[in-house]
Amino acid sequence: MNIADLKRNIDIDEIGRQMHKLMSELYPICRSITGEGFRQTQNILKQHIPLEIHAIPSGTEVFDWTVPKEWNIKNAYLKNSKGEKIIDFKKSNLHVVNYSMAVNRKMLLKELQEHLFTLPEHPDWIPYRTSYYKENWGFCLSHNDFLKLKEDTYEVVIDSTLEEGHLNYGEYHIQGQNSEEVLISTHACHPSLCNDNLSGVVLSTFLAKCISSITPRYSYRFLFIPGAIGSIVWLCLNEHKVSNIKHGLVVACVGDRGSFIYKRSRRGDAEIDQAVVNVLRTSGSDYKIIDFSPYGYDERNYCSTGFNLPVGSLTRSTHSQFPQYHSSADNFDVVRHQYLAESFEKYLSVIYVLENNRKYLNLKPKGEVQLGKRGLYEMMGGLQRRPIDEMPLLWVLNMSDGKHSLLDISDRSGLDFDLIKNAADVLLDHKLLREVS
Ligand code: ZN
Numbered sequence: 001m002n003i004a005d006l007k008r009n010i011d012i013d014e015i016g017r018q019m020h021k022l023m024s025e026l027y028p029i030c031r032s033i034t035g036e037g038f039r040q041t042q043n044i045l046k047q048h049i050p051l052e053i054h055a056i057p058s059g060t061e062v063f064d065w066t067v068p069k070e071w072n073i074k075n076a077y078l079k080n081s082k083g084e085k086i087i088d089f090k091k092s093n094l095h096v097v098n099y100s101m102a103v104n105r106k107m108l109l110k111e112l113q114e115h116l117f118t119l120p121e122h123p124d125w126i127p128y129r130t131s132y133y134k135e136n137w138g139f140c141l142s143h144n145d146f147l148k149l150k151e152d153t154y155e156v157v158i159d160s161t162l163e164e165g166h167l168n169y170g171e172y173h174i175q176g177q178n179s180e181e182v183l184i185s186t187h188a189c190h191p192s193l194c195n196d197n198l199s200g201v202v203l204s205t206f207l208a209k210c211i212s213s214i215t216p217r218y219s220y221r222f223l224f225i226p227g228a229i230g231s232i233v234w235l236c237l238n239e240h241k242v243s244n245i246k247h248g249l250v251v252a253c254v255g256d257r258g259s260f261i262y263k264r265s266r267r268g269d270a271e272i273d274q275a276v277v278n279v280l281r282t283s284g285s286d287y288k289i290i291d292f293s294p295y296g297y298d299e300r301n302y303c304s305t306g307f308n309l310p311v312g313s314l315t316r317s318t319h320s321q322f323p324q325y326h327s328s329a330d331n332f333d334v335v336r337h338q339y340l341a342e343s344f345e346k347y348l349s350v351i352y353v354l355e356n357n358r359k360y361l362n363l364k365p366k367g368e369v370q371l372g373k374r375g376l377y378e379m380m381g382g383l384q385r386r387p388i389d390e391m392p393l394l395w396v397l398n399m400s401d402g403k404h405s406l407l408d409i410s411d412r413s414g415l416d417f418d419l420i421k422n423a424a425d426v427l428l429d430h431k432l433l434r435e436v437s
Helices: 003-009 012-026 036-045 109-113 143-147 194-211 229-237 239-244 271-283 337-356 390-399 406-413 417-429
Strands: 052-057 070-079 085-088 103-108 153-163 166-174 181-187 219-225 245-251 260-263 287-290 311-315 359-362 401-405 433-435
Touching: 003 337, 012 036, 012 194, 012 337, 036 052, 036 166, 036 194, 036 219, 103 109, 109 153, 166 194, 166 229, 181 194, 194 219, 194 245, 194 337, 219 229, 229 239, 239 245, 245 271, 245 337, 260 271, 271 287, 271 311, 271 337, 271 406, 271 417, 311 337, 337 417, 359 390, 359 417, 390 406, 390 417, 401 406, 406 417, 417 433
Parallel strands: 181 219, 181 245, 245 311, 260 287
Antiparallel strands: 052 166, 070 085, 070 153, 103 153, 166 219, 260 311, 359 401, 359 433
């Protein structure tokens, strides 16, 4: 099976439902950039795709960073002097500042308050906070619950460990017909948050599963990494492989109803940039294209000046651009299987374009080729408008000078990539074209 058959036969709605189901399975796990929750997540993904799980020891130097100690947590709560639990980690893992060090003591509200975080503008939501690189502790709670706290002596327990261990990441390499690679990278380190970024995790998993069912032209490398530090680790340990990366996408926030946003690579004019913009332009969905900036997700490392890889990021509502971002409200009310399915379809279309984008040479470039004698032309003369099917043929013949790709022709003509690709196939059958790259 090739990518065209795959695209034609796939049940996108069913894939959306399966992604949503996997998300429900992953949602309760308390993940972080290291630790048991991250490993447990990778092991669940392994039931779908043969992930290789790497383990990098704490303390390993990676460019300007050091792999942090491993964080694990068993339990955490806050009790008032009557012994009532005010905050319970077992009800929501967002209640504890991710990477909190262990605490077990009593304290007055005044001292405790410095370690409490709320979202006053959304008083029912629990914020998501982290303290990866500064040893600290804290609780997150709804602002309404915070306002109910009285002067009292509180029992503060965080049963966590921060010690030498490992940072893990998952990697799945699919060998294609050539060694040039498409990199698909997603951060898998957030706890119970759906759009950011379980949506990216489940989309990448099912995309990998689909691509593994065909023999693609490119090789594909899927990374499931802890955000920021994970891409630094991978780049540092795999610098010798980086030159194989021909195209790349960072997958995040693909499960909400927001319009699509494509953030260009730092290069701005890479083939991946052209492919994603082409797919969005012809998809009928609302979208926005934004230029690269050195902020956001792991593209900031892939596109750092020492690498400058052709890696963009296709999201829906992106980080901090949806109100529920990094809060308990980023849940199953935000993410729907239909939105996941729609995003999946966009990613698959981008891959279809990458797999089929080629340059050809018109073998009869002098004057217009006589399509009629080859049965490729409407034989009736004098028509005011040419039937639309001929236009892709004429565009491909006209622009196939060995320099313009099918994507260039699609962009210039305004015709769907698929029509242009099919026209090229017909012309190849009639020996009117030769592939140049
Ligand atoms: Zn995030």
